[in-house]
Amino acid sequence: MRITEAAKRLGMSPRMLRYRESLGLLPPVREQGAHRRFGPEELSAVAQGVELERRFDISPGELSFALRVLSEPAVAQAVRDLGLRIGRLQAPRRALDFEKEKALRLLQGRAEPGRAEPGRHLRDRSQE
DSSP: OOHHHHHHHHTSOHHHHHHHHHTTOSOOOOOTTSOOOOOHHHHHHHHHHHHHHHHHTOOHHHHHHHHHHHHOHHHHHHHHHHHHHTTSSOOOHHHHHHHHHHHHHHHHHHHSTTOOOTTOOHHHHHTO
16 A cells, blocks of 8 residues: 555554654665555554554654664664763673672782782792
8 A cells, every 4th residue: 555545544644654764663665666555564563663652652763763772783882871871771780790709809819818919929928
């Protein structure tokens, strides 16, 4: 079906459907002559996007950016870095556990007799 009929079935204007396409919220399929035909799969994808927007109270542009974050590692990392910096995200638990374990090993190494302090060798210690 053509865009006018698809928009009508989805309860939106053809202009809104074209806008969603420009944001990458539709599967990238076009016929020869640049006219898009909408089948059940395309209608279902648009309806799913609209449902996500309603459920999470977001705009089509925000949904498009969320998909970009999920599909582009550099964008995901930049967003993650910002989230950590402004306190909206916490460092991954594994990274924190690794740092904690490293610090504990260093502290235990200082307390155990016969073990060198960080940056010193055992023979340096025996000369004290």
